[in-house]
Amino acid sequence: MKKETTLTVPxxxxxxxxxxxxxxxxxxxxxETYTELALHWHEEMEITLVxxxxxxxxxGKSIFRTEEGDxxxxxxxxxxxxxxxxGETMLTDSLVFHLDYLGAKSQDISAVxxxxxxxxxxxxxxxxxxxxDPGYVExxxxxxxxxxxxxxxxxxxxxxxxxxLLNVILLLFKNGYVRESIEDRNAxxxxxxxxxVLQYISEHYREKIKVSDLAQLAGFSESxxxxxxxxxxxxSCIQYIIHFRIQEAARALxxxxxxxxxxxxxxxxxxxxxxxLQFRKHFGMTPREFRKKQARYYSLNTPATQLTDSPIPSSxxxxxxx
Numbered sequence: 001m002k003k004e005t006t007l008t009v010p011x012x013x014x015x016x017x018x019x020x021x022x023x024x025x026x027x028x029x030x031x032e033t034y035t036e037l038a039l040h041w042h043e044e045m046e047i048t049l050v051x052x053x054x055x056x057x058x059x060g061k062s063i064f065r066t067e068e069g070d071x072x073x074x075x076x077x078x079x080x081x082x083x084x085x086x087g088e089t090m091l092t093d094s095l096v097f098h099l100d101y102l103g104a105k106s107q108d109i110s111a112v113x114x115x116x117x118x119x120x121x122x123x124x125x126x127x128x129x130x131x132x133d134p135g136y137v138e139x140x141x142x143x144x145x146x147x148x149x150x151x152x153x154x155x156x157x158x159x160x161x162x163x164x165l166l167n168v169i170l171l172l173f174k175n176g177y178v179r180e181s182i183e184d185r186n187a188x189x190x191x192x193x194x195x196x197v198l199q200y201i202s203e204h205y206r207e208k209i210k211v212s213d214l215a216q217l218a219g220f221s222e223s224x225x226x227x228x229x230x231x232x233x234x235x236s237c238i239q240y241i242i243h244f245r246i247q248e249a250a251r252a253l254x255x256x257x258x259x260x261x262x263x264x265x266x267x268x269x270x271x272x273x274x275x276x277l278q279f280r281k282h283f284g285m286t287p288r289e290f291r292k293k294q295a296r297y298y299s300l301n302t303p304a305t306q307l308t309d310s311p312i313p314s315s316x317x318x319x320x321x322x
Contacts, residue, residue, distance in 0.1 A: 047071060
């Protein structure tokens with residue numbers, strides 16, 4: 001997590017849009033698009049509208065169950081994840097956009113007072129806006145107009161898209177959803193150290209990782225690191241390392257034809273039985289079953305569920321922020 005925001009987990013590798021148009025949209029149907037959206041983060045802001053259904057979400061330190069109509073607000077560098085509720089479905093539309101697109105790096109007064117501090121994590125906002133909350137209808141309608149500009153690309157859509165996204169930000173400020181962070185200096189420093197630990201795990205997950213090494217990296221005792229890690233990430237260091245390895249292995253199963261044993265070894269597991277056990281705990285199926293299901297999903301359903309040019313792996317999907 002670079003600046004002062006919510007917290008970091010593995011940074012998402014996907015690029016949201018292009019350099020000249022750093023915006024992308026994602027249309028997800030749970031559980032077909034994903035059963036678990038791994039903890040992740042990105043530099044962009046993400047807004048998600050829950051069209052129908054429900055699932056479990058974690059945004060920063062908040063854990064909640066979504067409802068139809070919820071608008072989820074995920075600021076830059078905020079860790080978040082989602083998982084299906086067995087027997088339930090959820091349909092969402094998301095816009096992921098870099099605040100540089102809205103002028104975060106400019107020198108004008110609106111950038112200096114509002115957009116840049118938001119991009120740098122000096123503001124905080126609620127994880128969701130619900131139907132009936134102040135300004136909900138206007139914010140939702142403005143978001144939908146933004147989505148329409150991006151998907152349908154009418155003449156001059158670039159200007160319209162930027163105008164509507166700026167209007168969304170304006171409405172968030174006007175209705176009191178964006179306010180200055182009250183995080184103290186020690187908490188900010190702790191968060192930064194946890195971010196460094198998460199970054200280290202994302203870069204070295206194929207290797208042997210000891211909690212003692214992570215504690216030394218952060219400059220904490222092992223017990224203090226484990227306490228902080230669980231506070232910020234929601235699970236123990238060991239659980240997170242396993243979680244991250246399994247998610248990366250799932251990505252490899254989707255995107256390559258390598259053998260399951262080789263993928264397990266290449267992702268930090270030296271025992272194939274243990275890998276299979278952990279994989280089943282995470283996905284409710286064996287690696288072989290997962291690969292077959294993903295291949296079938298992509299061959300039959302991708303055109304119907306994917307509304308953008310970017311692929312949406314079922315193990316990741318949508319925008320991920322930490």
